[in-house]
Amino acid sequence: MSSSVCSSISISKFILDQPYLHMLETKCTTMRDLKKIHAHLIKSGLIKDKIASSRVLAFSAKSPPIGDINYANLVFTHIENPNLFTWNTIIRGFSESSIPQYAIHLFIEMLNNSQVQPHLLTYPSVFKAYARGGLVKNGAQLHGRIIKLGLGFDTFIRNTLLYMYASCGFLVEARKLFDEDETEDVVSWNSMIMGLAKSGEIDGSWRLFSKMPTRNDVSWNSMISGFVRNGKWNEALELFSTMQEENIKPSEFTLVSLLNACGHLGALEQGNWIYKYVKKNNVELNVIVVTAIIDMYCKCGNVEMAWHVFVSFSNKGLSSWNSMILGLATNGFEDDAIKLFTRLQCSILKPDSVSFIGVLTACNHLGLVDKAKDYFQLMKKEYGIEPSIKHYGCMIDILGRAGLVEEAEEVIRSMKMEPDAVIWCSLLSACRSHGNMELARWSAENLLELDPNESSGYLLMANMYAASGLFEEAMDERISMKDKHIEKExxxxxxxxxxxxxxxxxxxxxxxxxxxxxxxxx
Structure with missing residues (x-):
């Protein structure tokens, strides 16, 4: 009998002999369960045993909602002379957490620990941490170390390296690794498909997907998400139909992507079908999925169904509130949007920047200038939210529609960031509606300086000149468009x-x- 088999048998016997460890292996399903068992292990002194402490660490280092990485880190700091398994467990846990950079910090600490050195299983977690933290240049340095150590042959290391480069947009480096791989590994193909789509090379992503020798559910889900990310909503829905014919089960993230596609296209019938699919297949209705359903119904104009979903589920987060507020505001239920925003203020949640975009949009559609100003000040003073370009855009539009173009100009001049094309177009349109030629010229100049190929600046000025009887100036704008080969979208x-x-x-x-x-x- 081999030493590894003997070791496994002895560990299993040790666990069976210890009731609390046995409970940890068989009955522990939540962090609450773990903490009770952990307390008994500390009282009995058994926690000092490497097997016991590593089992507690392994459970708490699992990804949410099961584990708690902060608790895992606390357990780790109390382990004397951690072994390779312990180091790998905590590094892997942080690499999958919301603070992957700490996995890199631990890896560096491990390198400086003369007793334990990294192993083949250590590096994939570190490269994943580099990828999730967007630290690809630092990861490339570790890639050099891998080559020097002669570990480049390992499939897991190569796949996480490729994933790191592809997900961070370093497609040349990713492609080199991909082309060097002689095995038809579906993981590497999936990473390339995802990387190409993420970088906007959706056609290349689709060509690669079409050539795949074998596909798994990740392949399909990545391609659908890629289509949605790049605005190829019809293609995403068509691929989903094919996916159904192949009996491939979509992931939660794919369903969210498909709901987004239905919302953008206004495909209510297909959106309804996906919602029924979610309920029929017992897909977890977490905050992300519930928000996507609400958002889809709002964008498709079925506010009644969106409201039904909103009030039906208790596990709705701030994103669900925001989608409902904005959906009401953009579908003619502005008063209800403002009332829902007030309810949000009284809830345990706090409005964020997106919440204020929703309520400002409602004020805009109702022409409530003073109320919009109050919300704009409330956002800064009470909630400490610094206005973004979208908040300023809302305010410029509100003031412009009300004919307060000079006040809108003051707001633009007070901005801490450069106005975008939307703001200049909004002001220019308001100037045209209210006959302010001087401000219109200023707006048009700034718009064309920002984007010389933007057709709306020329068209709005041409129409304004024509409305004012300045037909030569209007013709000049049209001729200028023609000379520069600028066409109206x-x-x-x-x-x-x-x-x-x-x-x-x-x-x-x-x-x-x-x-x-x-x-x-x-």
């Missing part, structure tokens, strides 16, 4: 027929069933 919309979304644009055909769509609409 055509309006684009979509319609859902029998669960399928068709896209069409003003002045050109985007869909093969163009005439059928217009026939149906007629």
């Amino acid at each position: 055509p309006g684009c919309s979509s319609v859902e027929i029998n669960g399928e979304v068709h896209e069409f644009a003003s002045g050109r055909k985007l869909d093969s069933e163009f005439h059928d769509i217009y026939s149906l609409m007629h």
Whole structure:
């Protein structure tokens, strides 16, 4: 009998002989259970045993919602002369936590510990920490160490290296590792697909996906998420249909991506189907999923269903409140949006920057200038939230619509960041509506300086000149657009027929069933 088998048998016997350790292995399911067992292990003095302490550490270092990495770190600091298993456990735990940088700190501490040195199983967690922390250049230095140690052959190390480079946008380095790999490892293919999609190279991602010798559920989920990330919403829904035909189960994150796609397309029928799928398959309705469902219904215009979901689930976080407030504000229920914001203020949650965008949007649609000003000041003074470019955009639009263009100018000049094209367009549009030529020129100049190819600046000024009887100036704007080959972006919309979304644009055909769509609409 080998020494490793003997060792396993002896450990198992040791655990069976200790009732609390046996409970830890068989009945411990929550941190509350663990803390009770841990207390008994401390009282009995058994916690000083390496097996006992490592088992407590291993459970507490699990990913949320099961484990608690802070508790795990506390356990780790009380272990004298931690062994390789202990070091690997705590490093892996932090690499999967919200503070992956601490895994790197522990790894460096481990390197400086002369008694225990890293092993093959240590490095994948460290590279994952570098990837999640966006510290790819530091990770590249560790890559050099791996090559010097002759560990580049290890599949787990290569895969996490490739994942690090791909997820951080270092596609040349990722591709080199990918091409060097002679094995058809599905993990490396998935990393490349994800990396290409994340960097905006969605066509390359799709080509790679189509060539895959074998696919797993991660492959499908990554490709669908990639389509959604790059605005390829129809493609995401089509791939999901194929995925269903292949009997591949979507992950929670894929369902969230698909709900986002339905929301952007206004595909209510398909969104309804996905919501039913979630309930039928007992998918965990956590905060992320509930928020995605609310957001989908709001964007599809079914506010009643969004409200039903909102009030039905108790485990809704701040993101769910924000989606509901914004959904009410953008679908003609502005008063309800303001009331819901007031309820949020009275709840155990605190409004964040997104909450204020929602309530400012409601004020904008109702023309409540003074109320918007109050919320803008409340955000800064009571909640300590520094206004973002979107908050300023809301205020400029509110003031502009009310004809307070000079006040809007003052707000722009007081901004701590450079105004974006949306703000300049908003002010320019307000100037056109209220006949302020001087401010309109200032807005147009800044807009064109920011983006010389932005058509709206030329068009708004041309229309304003024409409305004021300045036809030569209006013609100059049109000629300038033509000389610079700037064209107005055509309006684009979509319609859902029998669960399928068709896209069409003003002045050109985007869909093969163009005439059928217009026939149906007629």
